[in-house]
Amino acid sequence: MNHVIRTPVLGRVGTRRKELMVLLLISPDGVEEALDCAKAAEHLDIVDVKKPDEGSLGANFPWVIREIRDAVPADKPVSATVGDVPYKPGTVAQAALGAVVSGATYIKVGLYGCTTPEQGVEVMRGVVRAVKDHRPEALVVASGYADAHRIGCVNPLALPDIAARAGADAAMLDTAIKDGTRLFDHVPPDACAEFVRRAHASGLLAALAGSVKQADLGALTRIGTDIVGVRGAVCAGGDRNTGRIQPHLVAAFRAEMDRQAREHAVGTPAVN
Ligand SMILES: O=C[C@H](O)COP(=O)(O)O
Numbered sequence: 001m002n003h004v005i006r007t008p009v010l011g012r013v014g015t016r017r018k019e020l021m022v023l024l025l026i027s028p029d030g031v032e033e034a035l036d037c038a039k040a041a042e043h044l045d046i047v048d049v050k051k052p053d054e055g056s057l058g059a060n061f062p063w064v065i066r067e068i069r070d071a072v073p074a075d076k077p078v079s080a081t082v083g084d085v086p087y088k089p090g091t092v093a094q095a096a097l098g099a100v101v102s103g104a105t106y107i108k109v110g111l112y113g114c115t116t117p118e119q120g121v122e123v124m125r126g127v128v129r130a131v132k133d134h135r136p137e138a139l140v141v142a143s144g145y146a147d148a149h150r151i152g153c154v155n156p157l158a159l160p161d162i163a164a165r166a167g168a169d170a171a172m173l174d175t176a177i178k179d180g181t182r183l184f185d186h187v188p189p190d191a192c193a194e195f196v197r198r199a200h201a202s203g204l205l206a207a208l209a210g211s212v213k214q215a216d217l218g219a220l221t222r223i224g225t226d227i228v229g230v231r232g233a234v235c236a237g238g239d240r241n242t243g244r245i246q247p248h249l250v251a252a253f254r255a256e257m258d259r260q261a262r263e264h265a266v267g268t269p270a271v272n
Pocket residue numbers: 025027048174175178209210211212229230231232233240
């Protein structure tokens with residue numbers, strides 16, 4: 001199984017066998033919260049720029065991405081969401097180029113308006129070309145929604161295949177509707193494990209998010225998730241909308257991730 005290692009020199013991640021590290025991606029909603037992330041920089045791996053009031057993967061302004069890139073330590077990759085996108089490959093490719101030009105090196109696309117895998121592949125192929133023509137080392141993340149059945153978009157378990165066929169680097173799940181329901185309410189741990197298995201079988205990173213709580217970290221670690229994305233769990237009061245990201249909650253979340261990784265390592269036979 002592939003697990004992620006940090007490669008801070010490159011400012012991105014790669015994969016290597018036998019490592020047991022899960023990367024923590026935190027999503028601030030603007031420059032002020034990104035500065036709070038910077039205070040907790042030692043505890044997180046990726047700063048993910050989004051605009052939550054424009055949707056689960058709402059896109060922020062190019063100048064906000066640039067300001068956040070300038071505000072967080074240089075060894076922390078900045079991710080940017082391109083939005084909960086429609087099935088409009090040209091529009092989305094152009095938006096993705098905007099994100100990478102603005103300094104993001106993870107480009108996340110929420111395939112909200114895609115109802116078939118073929119539509120998802122078409123959108124993601126445009127994104128991959130737009131991003132990699134400009135910055136070949138940038139990572140492209142194809143994101144689906146664990147609660148796809150509520151919004152009528154492509155099945156979550158189709159994401160690894162969509163990402164692989166499009167030449168993307170990672171497959172991700174988040175929740176579209178932030179109403180307190182969580183990733184595992186919609187895609188139970190065994191189905192998430194299948195998602196991760198499919199992603200790894202295609203050489204992709206597997207990222208999981210969706211109102212993830214500390215209590216979910218044991219399962220997320222056991223199934224081999226490479227990246228865990230959170231916002232609500234590290235905001236004051238656990239509220240992703242009214243609460244702000246708290247550096248001490250980021251530290252506590254990371255501590256639990258590390259504890260789970262250690263426990264999992266103890267329970268996993270050594271591989272030579
Ligand atoms: O990419 C990660 C998302 O921002 C997760 O947000 P959430 O934990 O509030 O669902």
